Amino acid sequence: SQQGEEDPQALSIQEGENATMNCSYKTSINNLQWYRQNSGRGLVHLILIRSNEREKHSGRLRVTLDTSKKSSSLLITASRAADTASYFCATDASSNTGKLIFGQGTTLQVKP
Amino acid sequence: DTAVSQTPKYLVTQMGNDKSIKCEQNLGHDTMYWYKQDSKKFLKIMFSYNNKELIINETVPNRFSPKSPDKAHLNLHINSLELGDSAVYFCASSHEGQGGEKLFFGSGTQLSVL
Numbered sequence: 588s589q590q591g592e593e594d595p596q597a598l599s600i601q602e603g604e605n606a607t608m609n610c611s612y613k614t615s616i617n618n619l620q621w622y623r624q625n626s627g628r629g630l631v632h633l634i635l636i637r638s639n640e641r642e643k644h645s646g647r648l649r650v651t652l653d654t655s656k657k658s659s660s661l662l663i664t665a666s667r668a669a670d671t672a673s674y675f676c677a678t679d680a681s682s683n684t685g686k687l688i689f690g691q692g693t694t695l696q697v698k699p
Numbered sequence: 700d701t702a703v704s705q706t707p708k709y710l711v712t713q714m715g716n717d718k719s720i721k722c723e724q725n726l727g728h729d730t731m732y733w734y735k736q737d738s739k740k741f742l743k744i745m746f747s748y749n750n751k752e753l754i755i756n757e758t759v760p761n762r763f764s765p766k767s768p769d770k771a772h773l774n775l776h777i778n779s780l781e782l783g784d785s786a787v788y789f790c791a792s793s794h795e796g797q798g799g800e801k802l803f804f805g806s807g808t809q810l811s812v813l
Binding site for chain 2 (some may be wrong): 622624632692
């Protein structure tokens with residue numbers, strides 16, 4: 588069954604604005620990851636947040652995790668046209684198999 | 700150098716045919732995966748291998764058979780292709796496959812079954 592669900596499905600903003608994407612999941616997790624997929628390309632790992640962490644930063648990215656609400660958010664600050672891509676959350680609830688379950692993604696368009 | 704490479708990038712074939720997709724990683728990782736991404740971008744795991752041993756085998760039709768000749772390679776063979784097999788197939792790898800690791804993805808193989 589699908590674990591992660593992203594919201595919104597599509598987001599269009601102007602360059603310089605912030606973009607926030609949300610992910611909800613259903614079962615307990617060990618960690619949650621965010622990936623980016625440019626059109627026609629493979630997924631690229633952005634950030635991993637463990638279940639005992641609440642917030643993590645990487646450059647212009649800020650990820651939060653609320654395990655009580657089973658949700659995570661990805662904030663991209665000062666967006667650029669190059670940030671245009673689809674963003675996926677992936678949850679790891681496995682007992683050490685490395686199995687990630689992906690949501691359907693949020694398609695972000697950043698207009699120059 | 701491409702870390703995870705898969706071939707071909709595009710595959711167009713007729714229903715009923717048999718086809719293979721190859722994947723190689725030069726990262727020295729122990730674990731490799733196959734994921735399927737449908738037209739709605741939903742990405743679902745199919746298989747994983749750790750050092751040539753099958754670890755994850757989701758509810759995939761047995762027309763799909765993964766083969767791992769060594770830990771750097773994981774190929775996917777599909778028999779009797781059906782229209783519903785049309786999708787983008789991604790190969791990925793991770794260091795140990797124990798969880799808590801990031802995945803490195805190939806650029807995908809777009810399979811179109813006519």
